[in-house]
Amino acid sequence: MTTCRAVMPGPRPHQRYDGMKTLIRNATVVLPEGCCRTSVLIDGARIGDIDPAVQLAVDESVDASGLYLLPGVIDDQVHFRQPGLTHKEDLRHASRACAKGGVTTFFEMPNTRPSTISCQLLADKLALASSLSLVNYGFYIGATPENLPELQQAERTPGIKVFIGSSTGELLVDDQEALERIFGQTTLPICAHCEDESTFQRNLARWGGTGRVADHSRVRDEAAAVIATQRAVELALRHRHRFHVLHMSTGAEIELVRHHHQLITAEVCPHHLFFNVDHYPRLGSRIQVNPSVKTAQDNRQLWQALLQGQIQVIATDHAPHTLEEKQRPYPQSPSGLPAVENALALLLNQVNLGRCALEQVVHWMCEAPARVWDVLNKGAIMRGYDADLVLVDLHKQAEIRDEHQETKCRWSPWHGTTLTGWPVRTWVLGQEVFREGRFDESHTGREVQFDHALGGYWQRRLS
Ligand code: DOR
Numbered sequence: 001m002t003t004c005r006a007v008m009p010g011p012r013p014h015q016r017y018d019g020m021k022t023l024i025r026n027a028t029v030v031l032p033e034g035c036c037r038t039s040v041l042i043d044g045a046r047i048g049d050i051d052p053a054v055q056l057a058v059d060e061s062v063d064a065s066g067l068y069l070l071p072g073v074i075d076d077q078v079h080f081r082q083p084g085l086t087h088k089e090d091l092r093h094a095s096r097a098c099a100k101g102g103v104t105t106f107f108e109m110p111n112t113r114p115s116t117i118s119c120q121l122l123a124d125k126l127a128l129a130s131s132l133s134l135v136n137y138g139f140y141i142g143a144t145p146e147n148l149p150e151l152q153q154a155e156r157t158p159g160i161k162v163f164i165g166s167s168t169g170e171l172l173v174d175d176q177e178a179l180e181r182i183f184g185q186t187t188l189p190i191c192a193h194c195e196d197e198s199t200f201q202r203n204l205a206r207w208g209g210t211g212r213v214a215d216h217s218r219v220r221d222e223a224a225a226v227i228a229t230q231r232a233v234e235l236a237l238r239h240r241h242r243f244h245v246l247h248m249s250t251g252a253e254i255e256l257v258r259h260h261h262q263l264i265t266a267e268v269c270p271h272h273l274f275f276n277v278d279h280y281p282r283l284g285s286r287i288q289v290n291p292s293v294k295t296a297q298d299n300r301q302l303w304q305a306l307l308q309g310q311i312q313v314i315a316t317d318h319a320p321h322t323l324e325e326k327q328r329p330y331p332q333s334p335s336g337l338p339a340v341e342n343a344l345a346l347l348l349n350q351v352n353l354g355r356c357a358l359e360q361v362v363h364w365m366c367e368a369p370a371r372v373w374d375v376l377n378k379g380a381i382m383r384g385y386d387a388d389l390v391l392v393d394l395h396k397q398a399e400i401r402d403e404h405q406e407t408k409c410r411w412s413p414w415h416g417t418t419l420t421g422w423p424v425r426t427w428v429l430g431q432e433v434f435r436e437g438r439f440d441e442s443h444t445g446r447e448v449q450f451d452h453a454l455g456g457y458w459q460r461r462l463s
Contacts, residue, residue, distance in 0.1 A: 013425075013432035013440035019044050020059045022430070023052070027064035027391065030071070030362045032380050032462060040069060042387040045429040049383055062425075064391055070362055071381050072104025072135075072388035072426065073344050074369040076158065077191075077246055077267070077315035079168070079336065080106070082128060084113025086408075089320040091132035093408040094340065095445070097318075098135045099434040100406050101341035102390035102423030105135060105378060105448055107158045107369075110142030111169030117142045118150045122157060126447055134433050136378075136388065136445035140191070142171045145178035151186045158373040158450060159188045159244075164228045165195030165220075167290040168319065168334060172197065179231075183239040189373065189456060190236070191244040194228035194253075195220055195291050204331065213288050213330040214280035220292040222250045229253045236264055242456050244372055247272060247317050249291035251301025258310045265372050265457045267313035268302045270339055270346050271413065275299075285326045285333040286413040289317070292335075306364065307356060312457055313372060314364040316343045320409035338407040342400055342414055348392060348421025358394075367462060374454040380462045387430040396422040 022042040029038050031050070041048040041056065049056075075098070081089040098106055108125070110116035116125055122141050129137040140161040141154045151160050162182060166172040173179055174197045183190065200220045207215040229245055233256050236243035245257060245266040257266050275283070275293045287293055305311040319336025326333050347361045370379025377385045399418045402411040426434040431443045454460045 011435060011438070013435040013438060020430070021048065022060040022062060023056065023058040024062045024064050024069055024389070024391070027067050027069035029069045029381055030359060032367070032382065034359060040381060040389070042389070042427065042430045045387055047381060047383055047385050047387050050381065067424070068358065068392045068394055069381065070102070070390050070392055071366040071379055072390050072428065073102050073365045074105040074375065074379060075103045075316050075318070075340055075343070076107045076313060076369040076373060077269070078106045078108050078318040078340055079111065079320070080108050080318075081112060081320065082132075083125075088322055088325075089408045091129055093406060094318070095132070095134040096439055097338075097341040097406040099426045099428070099439060100423070102344040102392070102426055103135060103340055104388035104390065104426060104428050105137070105375075105445070106340070107138040107140060107373065107448075110140050110161050111163070111167070111171050113169075115142050115169060115171050116140065117144050117147050117171075119154050122154060126156060130444060130447065133445050134439070134441060134443070135428050136448050138373075138448040138450070143173050143182050144171065145173055145175055148181055148185060151182065151188070154188060156447065157188065158448070160186060160190045162190060162192040164192050164232055165197045165200060165224065167193055167195075168336060179235055183235040183241045188452060189242040189244060191246050192232045193246055193290070194232050195224045196227040196231070199224040199227055208331045211329050213285045213333060214277065216288050216330060216335070217277050217292040217294060219331070220290055222252060222294060225250050225291050226252045226256070229256050233257060233260065233264060236260075247291060247315070248302060248311060249294050249298065251298050254301060254305045254310050262458050265313065266311045267315050268306060268311050269315060269317045270343050271317075271337060273299055273302055274346065275413070283413055285330065286337060286411070288326070288330070288333055288335050289319070289337055290335040303355070307360070312364070312368040314343070314347065315369065316340050318407070320407050322409050323411050337413045338405065338409055338411070341406055342412060342419075344390070345419045345422045346414070348394060349419040352394065352420045368457065370462065371457040371460045374450045374452045374456060374460070376449040376451055378448070382462065387427055389427040390423045391425040392421065393424045394421045396420070396424065398422055
């Protein structure tokens with residue numbers, strides 16, 4: 001058992017044994033049909049019942065009066081850096097950060113060292129996670145101009161990641177013929193980093209020499225995002241291939257996806273909802289990300305698209321770098337920020353501010369990613385589903401501080417921000433892994449099961 005840094009130690013999470021029954025009593029439970037004050041039975045690793053008979057004998061009873069019970073968050077875009085870049089992050093630190101943040105499942109990107117571009121490298125990552133990760137995991141396979149056979153054979157993955165513009169790491173597929181092959185000759189769902197390489201390289205030649213990090217939003221500008229998203233959408237439509245636009249950063253991209261909902265889904269990250277170019281003077285390279293943050297108007301348009309259902313998913317793009325690396329002069333400073341342990345709280349705070357409903361947060365962060373990636377038995381609180389659960393105190397106030405972060409890089413762009421609404425207890429497959437500042441690291445999460453025949457977000461209702 002280890003204690004969360006600088007958090008007052010709370011009670012220990014309970015060690016589980018096979019077949020153990022836990023009753024979470026009197027929570028306001030966010031069910032697919034809406035919020036309901038009821039009790040949820042965890043039976044082993046599954047949700048055994050909702051509103052079970054009162055006389056039921058259980059091993060453990062949790063009084064959740066005044067608290068909300070949510071499905072665990074599924075974060076479909078993280079960079080956990082293992083193998084190869086573990087001075088920035090690793091699976092143990094990152095999965096603790098997940099547990100603390102109410103994230104019970106993550107899907108990790110292939111730009112590690114080596115890049116995850118073969119079935120063997122994918123299997124290696126899965127093996128690493130099976131001994132290191134406190135929460136459930138999946139890993140994307142990365143596309144290169146040459147690895148089509150690997151992309152065709154890959155299983156045990158949410159899908160294929162294409163860097164249509166380069167970012168951290170070596171992955172890039174900019175060549176049109178290679179992109180046509182990837183979209184035309186593979187069957188796994190595809191997601192992409194959409195920033196046009198030649199546009200931002202041209203901008204870099206003009207703005208990259210100023211040493212000002214604020215110029216990052218001129219280098220990776222709106223046009224770079226829109227051109228690449230348009231290109232990817234055209235590929236997806238022409239090849240009738242399921243496609244998910246990662247981290248939308250501009251209002252202009254929304255128009256490109258809104259009419260193609262049968263095939264195309266989109267997501268947004270907290271930093272593109274909450275940060276914009278006006279924040280560079282205060283935050284500098286802490287908010288240097290790819291795609292770059294844009295304007296306050298883009299923040300508003302992205303929020304509106306979420307609320308109107310044109311963007312379906314919120315994911316973090318958790319991409320840690322050390323503060324030392326971040327302090328290098330621009331453009332040597334790397335792009336990316338850590339977010340996995342604060343994303344749910346950031347959204348719960350918005351619920352408290354009246355900007356959105358709790359059920360919408362659950363849709364964006366739990367149900368929608370499960371549907372996009374054909375995840376089996378996760379994303380909702382339903383009988384028979386995996387007992388991946390997070391108990392939330394909507395009244396708890398706490399300040400985000402660098403020194404409290406579980407992520408190995410130990411900083412947050414939201415340092416100094418006080419939020420109302422925090423996860424307080426997290427169960428992964430029935431195992432309580434986090435409880436008010438303390439972790440149980442005696443269990444690991446499991447590899448997520450996908451059934452890509454389910455057909456994705458638009459075909460699938462959770463049932
Ligand atoms: O800002 C980013 N950082 N965007 C990405 O697409 C990659 C990520 C990283 O891995 O550092």
